[in-house]
Amino acid sequence: MGIRREARELALQMLYALDANTTTGLRETLQTFREEQHETPANIREFAEGLVTGVQQHREAIDAAIKARSKNWALARMPRVDLNVMRLAVFELMFRNDIPKKVTINEAIEIARRFGDKDSPAFVNGILDEIEACAKTEEPAEEQI
Template identity: 80%
Template sequence: MGLRREARELALQILYAIDTNPSATLRETLQNFREGQEVATRVRDFAEGLVLGVQEKRKDIDAAIKARSKNWTLARMPRVDLNVMRVAVYELMYRTDIPKKVTINEAIEIVRRYGDKDSPAFVNGILDEIEACAKTEESSEE
């Protein structure tokens, strides 16, 4: 497994922990993961960068997901699916150094591993719509 895949999976675990224990601060959650897991510094740094980015832009990220989720509220979505999408949407919207197709493929592979049998299609559909919207916005800016 590549370093970035490992980091994305770690970011998923951290975001999931944040969702399931909202009384803990972001700092406490990150510290618990630092102490509880031995990972390469590059993996930890990339994962924490994703988590911090998602948390900083969470309102916009969740709005983008919600706008493309027909008949689904964020509260009804499985936590794994939602947090995989949050990481991917953060990358799609704010990380121009990562190819969009790589982001989507990574999200699908991760949700295939941690989600249920319907998760890959659900996540792929929403991320494809967000990516298509981003392409439209980019071409209108040119």
């Protein structure tokens, strides 16, 4: 498994933990993560933490993008794993121009396949493809921040 895939999977776990326990904030979740993952290489931890922090900072815009492309699905009804996989990917699509869009989408599909149910990869792929297609016609991410 690649370094970034491992980091994305750790980031997914942190986002899931934040969703599952709304009384625990980002700072506490990151601290717990650092304690539990002390043997994980620093570059993996740093990439994962950067993803989680970025998703949390831009969560309103990320959720709005997902909601706009998910026909007949309220965010509250989406499986938590699928939603958080998409949040990670949408953060990368919208705010990380250093990561190729196709890489982001393919990584999200593979992570959804590993952690979600049998329908997760197709569901995640459909929404991310729409977001990526719309992003091609919109302003660059740096101007959206």
